[in-house]
Amino acid sequence: MVDILEGLNPQQTAAVTAPDGPVLVLAGPGSGKTRVLTHRIAYLVDQRGVPPWHILAVTFTNKASREMRSRVEGLLGGALQGITLGTFHAVCARWLRIEADRYLDGLTSEYVIYDEADQLKLVKDVIVTELNLDDKTNQPARILNAISAAKNDLISPADYQPRSYREEIVLRVYERYQERLRASNAVDFDDLLMRSVELFARHPDVLARYRRTYTHILVDEFQDTNAAQYQLVRLLAGDAGSLFCVGDEDQSIYRWRGADYRNVLRLREDYPALRTYLLEQNYRSTQSILDASRAVIDRNANRTPKVLFTHNGPGESLILYEAHNEQFEADFVVRTIAMLVRQGITEPGGCAVMYRTNAQSRVLEDAFVRANLPYRLVGATRFYGRREIKDLLAYLRVIHNPADQVSLLRVINTPPRGIGDRTLQTLTAWATSMGVSLYEALNRLLTDPDSSPLTGRARNALAGFAALLNGWRELRDKVALPVLLRQILDETRYQQYIDDGTEQGTERWENVRELLNLTAEYEELPLATFLEEVTLVSDVDTLIEDVNAPTLLTLHAAKGLEFDVVFLVGLEEGILPHERSRDDPEAMAEERRLMYVGMTRARKLLYLVYSFARTMWGDQMLNTPSRYLSDIPASLVSMAPGQSFAVHRLRAETTWMSGSPRVERAAEDEAIAFKTGQRVYHPKFGEGIVVECKSSGTDQEISIAFREAGMKRLLASYANLTPLDG
DNA sequence: GGCTCATATTTTTTT
DNA sequence: AATATGAGCC
Numbered sequence: 001m002v003d004i005l006e007g008l009n010p011q012q013t014a015a016v017t018a019p020d021g022p023v024l025v026l027a028g029p030g031s032g033k034t035r036v037l038t039h040r041i042a043y044l045v046d047q048r049g050v051p052p053w054h055i056l057a058v059t060f061t062n063k064a065s066r067e068m069r070s071r072v073e074g075l076l077g078g079a080l081q082g083i084t085l086g087t088f089h090a091v092c093a094r095w096l097r098i099e100a101d102r103y104l105d106g107l108t109s110e111y112v113i114y115d116e117a118d119q120l121k122l123v124k125d126v127i128v129t130e131l132n133l134d135d136k137t138n139q140p141a142r143i144l145n146a147i148s149a150a151k152n153d154l155i156s157p158a159d160y161q162p163r164s165y166r167e168e169i170v171l172r173v174y175e176r177y178q179e180r181l182r183a184s185n186a187v188d189f190d191d192l193l194m195r196s197v198e199l200f201a202r203h204p205d206v207l208a209r210y211r212r213t214y215t216h217i218l219v220d221e222f223q224d225t226n227a228a229q230y231q232l233v234r235l236l237a238g239d240a241g242s243l244f245c246v247g248d249e250d251q252s253i254y255r256w257r258g259a260d261y262r263n264v265l266r267l268r269e270d271y272p273a274l275r276t277y278l279l280e281q282n283y284r285s286t287q288s289i290l291d292a293s294r295a296v297i298d299r300n301a302n303r304t305p306k307v308l309f310t311h312n313g314p315g316e317s318l319i320l321y322e323a324h325n326e327q328f329e330a331d332f333v334v335r336t337i338a339m340l341v342r343q344g345i346t347e348p349g350g351c352a353v354m355y356r357t358n359a360q361s362r363v364l365e366d367a368f369v370r371a372n373l374p375y376r377l378v379g380a381t382r383f384y385g386r387r388e389i390k391d392l393l394a395y396l397r398v399i400h401n402p403a404d405q406v407s408l409l410r411v412i413n414t415p416p417r418g419i420g421d422r423t424l425q426t427l428t429a430w431a432t433s434m435g436v437s438l439y440e441a442l443n444r445l446l447t448d449p450d451s452s453p454l455t456g457r458a459r460n461a462l463a464g465f466a467a468l469l470n471g472w473r474e475l476r477d478k479v480a481l482p483v484l485l486r487q488i489l490d491e492t493r494y495q496q497y498i499d500d501g502t503e504q505g506t507e508r509w510e511n512v513r514e515l516l517n518l519t520a521e522y523e524e525l526p527l528a529t530f531l532e533e534v535t536l537v538s539d540v541d542t543l544i545e546d547v548n549a550p551t552l553l554t555l556h557a558a559k560g561l562e563f564d565v566v567f568l569v570g571l572e573e574g575i576l577p578h579e580r581s582r583d584d585p586e587a588m589a590e591e592r593r594l595m596y597v598g599m600t601r602a603r604k605l606l607y608l609v610y611s612f613a614r615t616m617w618g619d620q621m622l623n624t625p626s627r628y629l630s631d632i633p634a635s636l637v638s639m640a641p642g643q644s645f646a647v648h649r650l651r652a653e654t655t656w657m658s659g660s661p662r663v664e665r666a667a668e669d670e671a672i673a674f675k676t677g678q679r680v681y682h683p684k685f686g687e688g689i690v691v692e693c694k695s696s697g698t699d700q701e702i703s704i705a706f707r708e709a710g711m712k713r714l715l716a717s718y719a720n721l722t723p724l725d726g
Numbered sequence: 727g728g729c730t731c732a733t734a735t736t737t738t739t740t741t
Numbered sequence: 742a743a744t745a746t747g748a749g750c751c
Contacts, residue, residue: 060741089741116740189741256739357738362742379740413727420727457727536741556739578738594739617736617742 004042004075008032015277016040017047018244022237022271024222024264025246028308029293029600030284030562033246037220038068040244041083042075044216053082056214056236060221060254062087062537064560068220084214088229089189090536092196095210096187097528103203104195106182110401110528113535114181114188117390118406119144126176131169138169146170147177151190152226152258154197183437185403193228200235211238221560222247222267226258234270243271249304250297251597253556255590282308284562286315289606292632293599299631300589318606318632321640322625325613326360326570330367332609332640333567337550338371340565346604348373349548350564354555354598356576360569361552368550378553384534388498388508389515393534395488399472400527402439409438415497418461426453427462442466468492480523481530485516555598566602568595571610572623595628608637680704 005013012032015025016039027033041057044050059065065086073080084091093113100107114122124140127133147170150160157175162168181187187195200207217237219225222245225233237243245267252261268274282290290308298305323329337351353364358379368375383389391414394407402408413419430453431441445452446466449459468491475484489495489512499509522530551563555576570576577591599606610625678690688704 062741087741192741253739254741257741359737416728418727422727554739575738580738590739615742 004039004046008039009281011277011279011281012036012039015279016043018275018277020242021240022243022267022274023245023277024267024274025244025277025279026264026304026306027246027248027279028282028306029248029251029597030282031279031308032283033248033279034064034068034220034560036279037218037244037246038071039075040218041072045080046076050216051082052080053084054213054215055083055218056091056216057083057085057218058088058091058220060087060224061560062090064220087536088232089192090532092192092232093532093536095196095199096192097532099199099206103199103206107187107195108185110185112184112186112397112401112404112407112531113192114186114406115535116189117385119188121406122180123147123173123177126173126180130176131172133169143170143173147174148190149258150174151194152228154194154228154231180405183403184405185401186406190228193232197228197231197235200232207235210236211241216242216244218244220246223249223252223261223264224254224259225263226260228258230263230266250300250306250593251559253559253590253594253597255586278306280306280308282310283312284603285310285600286312286604288315288317288636289599289602292318292606292636293596295633296592296599296628296631297596300592316605317638318608318636319640320629320637321607321609321643323609323611326363326611326615327367329569329609329611330364333364333569334367334371334373336567336607337565338373340605346564347548348550351550351567352558352561352563352565352601353550353552353567353569354558354601355570356555356578356594358554364552364569374547374549376547376549376551378551378557383511383514386508386511388512392485392488392494392512392515393531395472396485396527397531398439398469399476399484400531402469402473403437405438412465415492415494417465418457419465423454423458423462426458430454442469476527481519481527482516482523485519555594558601559597562601562603564603565605565607566598567607567609568598569609570614571608571626571629572614573626574621574623576626576628592628595626607640
């Protein structure tokens with residue numbers, strides 16, 4: 001048994017040993033946030049005698065929860081029995097599975113989870129065939145986004161207030177979409193949260209039961225909770241509950257998914273007794289990396305300023321490299337990693353290359369392949385997103401839950417078995433007229449074929465499929481999962497269908513075999529568990545740890561990780577910050593946080609790389625270097641070896657601008673709102689105090705009493721003001 | 727009903 | 742550049 005408080009600094013110890021009741025730990029990157037959370041769990045179990053099954057710990061990735069479990073077990077010196085530890089989505093999925101039959105309308109414990117592709121199919125079908133709308137003007141993806149946003153804010157179709165014609169359409173699709181989910185006995189990702197909130201809000205007895213169970217609730221990455229998740233935590237913790245949240249506003253990067261860092265403020269309001277702990281010592285990075293990161297993040301308004309310090313020493317300068325194009329960019333990365341490894345500065349596994357979009361990984365992969373060096377790729381084409389995998393999972397889902405219409409339609413003619421659009425239309429119309437599901441209609445076709453409008457070849461094809469499906473359904477309870485899957489593969493001749501002799505076909509069959517291997521691990525478990533896990537587990541979670549090779553990953557996937565050497569590539573306007581965020585100040589603030597997250601992943605060395613030219617959408621683009629580069633003081637950065645002085649001078653105006661931090665202009669970042677009494681700094685007028693604020697349009701007209709220059713009226717967007725704190 | 731070829735569209739980030 | 746959709750033909 002390890003001493004649980006050993007090796008913690010005083011701030012961390014205070015947080016870990018905090019008395020029961022609401023606690024918020026605000027902490028910068030590399031300050032041991034997750035460590036505090038794991039030690040807190042161990043402390044509760046070991047020192048306070050809390051039984052593990054009274055503990056609920058939620059994280060945002062499966063990887064984080066797995067890591068947390070093993071760390072707590074390490075501290076306690078044994079397996080941790082009964083603790084509920086997982087992502088919000090996984091935990092909710094389990095609760096719904098248990099409670100659905102008794103408490104949830106239109107949902108049984110056999111329910112399946114629809115991923116984004118399934119959702120899109122459903123939305124598209126609703127738009128095109130149910131509402132007879134054009135899916136060009138009413139883009140399914142956009143409508144789905146709107147629906148998802150509503151769900152994340154816990155707005156049901158009944159509560160949805162359309163404020164425009166577009167939203168009118170969203171509402172109509174939303175209503176029908178929910179009906180279709182219900183008919184399929186399915187939930188989407190957002191429903192997992194929303195229906196859990198519904199469960200607790202509508203059934204006080206159930207809530208009371210869960211509250212008795214979970215006397216201690218811990219939340220990691222609290223800044224990334226959305227309204228539904230917050231509500232869930234709020235309900236379960238009650239007013240006096242023991243709630244322990246850790247987070248960092250500056251690392252909030254999931255706003256587009258409904259996350260709202262203002263939940264941190266809400267927590268303060270909802271829990272006046274909230275104890276807040278700040279962790280400001282960084283154990284990860286060098287001072288240079290910290291200072292540079294701070295220079296970048298300091299320009300975001302509306303944040304609690306944190307002074308991060310480290311005892312790691314200044315370390316090396318950051319290194320800036322301008323590549324001619326993305327190929328050279330990738331070559332530079334590969335070459336440099338090889339050099340660092342050769343010099344013994346780091347191992348290959350200590351290096352990571354981070355980028356804004358998955359599309360950027362391709363060129364990097366090519367460069368590694370050319371250099372004959374191994375690498376680990378996180379994300380990109382997700383394993384479970386591959387067509388052949390989705391096909392087979394759809395088979396399993398229909399066998400598990402035949403109401404699942406999306407999956408049924410996916411497999412009914414895959415591989416082709418003579419069931420075309422016309423036949424499907426007839427079948428659907430017939431099923432609708434009888435008010436039954438497609439599966440029930442198929443069965444009726446078997447028992448009483450002459451009652452159907454289907455004849456000849458079409459009828460035979462459908463009956464054949466129905467017989468297959470029923471056969472597998474019987475088999476399901478008798479044999480293990482791998483046997484069932486093998487049977488499906490055999491009876492559908494899936495290999496002949498997918499492996500057409502081409503390289504791609506062979507690769508697809510390899511993937512199928514990989515899936516077969518995977519099912520072996522679930523031999524003893526119910527099919528529901530398997531289906532749930534493959535839907536909720538992402539590729540980020542399946543990162544293989546034991547290969548000593550550089551990691552390629554998006555900035556989003558990088559959160560919570562750290563590496564000796566980090567390469568941030570594609571640091572260009574349009575990529576980071578991303579083009580799509582340009583018009584939204586809040587989104588722009590998030591792009592900046594993304595840069596910050598990337599920079600603070602580095603322990604020893606940080607390379608900042610951008611390209612002069614880049615091929616995008618088949619076109620040559622000349623992007624300017626990212627604005628974030630010019631926020632980093634020149635004194636912290638040096639040029640990469642081999643960079644010519646000319647290149648340096650070429651970018652001089654745009655790349656170098658050191659000096660006092662300036663908050664991003666209001667035109668770009670609406671988040672700045674000055675209040676009377678606020679102390680500010682102006683480069684020309686010096687220090688002053690805001691005495692009056694008037695909002696004019698999106699801007700603010702503020703009167704400031706300057707110590708030296710007297711009263712001035714200024715427009716916030718042009719004034720270049722820095723708020724002074726304390 | 728299914729296959730092939732041409733055209734359009736895509737790319738933000740993920741549970 | 743790579744994949745998804747659609748038209749046209751068998």
